[in-house]
Amino acid sequence: MSMTLNSTTAANRPFDPTAITRPSPVLLKYYMLVSLVGGPAFPLVLLPLFCKYVTLRYKFDEKGVSMSWGVLFRKEVLLTYRRIQDIHLTRNIVQRWLGLATVGIQTASGSAGAEMNIEGILEAEPLRDFLYSQMRGARGLADVETTATSSDPVVGAQASADDEALALLREIRDAMATLAGREAPP
Amino acid sequence: MSQRVERASQWIYTGIWAVLVRWFRVPDHPPTLPTAAGETADSFRPAPGFLNYLTFHFWIYLVLFDGAVLIGWIVVTALVWWLGLLLAAPALVVAVAPDIVAYIAIHLRYDTTWYVLTGRSLRIRRGIWVIHETTITFENVQNIRISQGPLQRYFGIANVLVETAGGGTSTDAHGNQIGASHQGLIEGVADAARIRDMILVRLRQTQTTGLGDEMDDGQPVRRFSPAHLAVLREIRDTARQLAETRA
Numbered sequence: 005m006s007m008t009l010n011s012t013t014a015a016n017r018p019f020d021p022t023a024i025t026r027p028s029p030v031l032l033k034y035y036m037l038v039s040l041v042g043g044p045a046f047p048l049v050l051l052p053l054f055c056k057y058v059t060l061r062y063k064f065d066e067k068g069v070s071m072s073w074g075v076l077f078r079k080e081v082l083l084t085y086r087r088i089q090d091i092h093l094t095r096n097i098v099q100r101w102l103g104l105a106t107v108g109i110q111t112a113s114g115s116a117g118a119e120m121n122i123e124g125i126l127e128a129e130p131l132r133d134f135l136y137s138q139m140r141g142a143r144g145l146a147d148v149e150t151t152a153t154s155s156d157p158v159v160g161a162q163a164s165a166d167d168e169a170l171a172l173l174r175e176i177r178d179a180m181a182t183l184a185g186r187e188a189p190p
Numbered sequence: 191m192s193q194r195v196e197r198a199s200q201w202i203y204t205g206i207w208a209v210l211v212r213w214f215r216v217p218d219h220p221p222t223l224p225t226a227a228g229e230t231a232d233s234f235r236p237a238p239g240f241l242n243y244l245t246f247h248f249w250i251y252l253v254l255f256d257g258a259v260l261i262g263w264i265v266v267t268a269l270v271w272w273l274g275l276l277l278a279a280p281a282l283v284v285a286v287a288p289d290i291v292a293y294i295a296i297h298l299r300y301d302t303t304w305y306v307l308t309g310r311s312l313r314i315r316r317g318i319w320v321i322h323e324t325t326i327t328f329e330n331v332q333n334i335r336i337s338q339g340p341l342q343r344y345f346g347i348a349n350v351l352v353e354t355a356g357g358g359t360s361t362d363a364h365g366n367q368i369g370a371s372h373q374g375l376i377e378g379v380a381d382a383a384r385i386r387d388m389i390l391v392r393l394r395q396t397q398t399t400g401l402g403d404e405m406d407d408g409q410p411v412r413r414f415s416p417a418h419l420a421v422l423r424e425i426r427d428t429a430r431q432l433a434e435t436r437a
Binding site: 057089091092093094095096097100101110111112113114115116131132136137139140141142155167169173174176177180181182183188 | 214215216223224310311319320321322323324325327329330354355356371372374388392415416419421422424425428429431432435436
């Protein structure tokens with residue numbers, strides 16, 4: 005029951021998280037559906053969710069991500085990609101119908117729940133894979149088409165061309181390649 | 191006879207699965223992980239023994255539950271015979287309906303559980319109504335726990351629990367994961383030792399504690415970068431090719 009596959013989450017166009025500042029309007033629809041569960045308390049449930057939707061802002065830069073929301077009580081969460089411990093992508097049935105997902109990011113703080121829940125992003129899977137590529141232990145996946153944008157300064161800095169060891173390795177490779185070409189039967 | 195039943199249940203199950211995929215948007219393909227050039231992602235389900243293990247539990251609960259229903263019905267019938275006759279049909283429904291639901295749920299649970307492992311990280315997908323996907327890099331792993339009960343040993347499976355830093359684990363009495371927490375549970379795999387070794391190799395290589403940055407920004411890292419590895423892989427392939435032409 006095991007199969008090997010290469011990465012196929014390919015979205016051909018490059019995914020640019022810095023363009024994300026607001027949740028998709030679909031999130032408001034989702035919040036309305038969620039508050040319907042409250043029955044008669046519908047307006048009471050919807051109001052804070054509506055406020056959250058209206059004020060929700062995301063900011064992705066090359067080091068980290070911040071999100072802020074709130075009207076009366078304002079909240080802002082900031083974290084750096086490198087401190088991400090694990091990423092959770094959660095989709096309940098309503099979210100799947102609407103094409104939404106919740107991307108939960110956990111750092112090494114003491115809480116069991118996610119430190120940041122990014123909601124209302126239609127491109128949740130590319131976003132998750134972008135965050136993954138910026139995580140400790142996964143960085144340097146620069147040559148992955150799914151996440152890397154070549155203009156990304158963080159990823160681009162990883163493989164510096166003037167790396168001496170790398171140049172030496174390339175020379176060895178080329179020498180071996182010519183050797184192999186000479187050895188091969190015509 | 192039994193073959194026909196099997197084929198019918200297979201057909202019904204396929205139908206349920208199609209409804210789930212079509213109307214409930216359950217992904218019918220395995221999850222993937224972004225990989226570097228030359229790396230492969232290995233996606234797999236729990237071992238078949240895990241399904242047998244779940245089914246075994248199912249039969250035990252079925253015998254206990256249906257036995258209780260049967261005894262209750264016999265007692266009622268012995269006391270008031272017409273009430274027993276009246277209750278025969280409802281008792282049968284109460285005895286059978288949950289079994290069917292549970293049996294289908296077991297198979298769906300097995301079919302929707304996926305694990306993806308690459309050289310550097312793992313991804314776990316679990317759930318039907320709420321689908322959880324957890325991604326953890328081995329670099330962040332703090333410890334690995336393997337647990338195997340006597341029944342699991344009989345079925346040749348074990349659970350691997352991968353934990354990252356941070357508290358507040360939310361597990362129930364059986365060590366099953368509830369919601370999001372700082373851990374990934376690889377449940378019911380036959381080759382727990384292989385997975386453990388794979389993660390351990392990676393863990394031993396890292397020089398940090400897995401608590402954030404390793405200060406490599408702006409400073410040269412004394413480690414092979416993916417570019418190095420890619421070239422090294424090419425050298426290996428060329429060397430193999432050389433060896434083959436020589437042979």
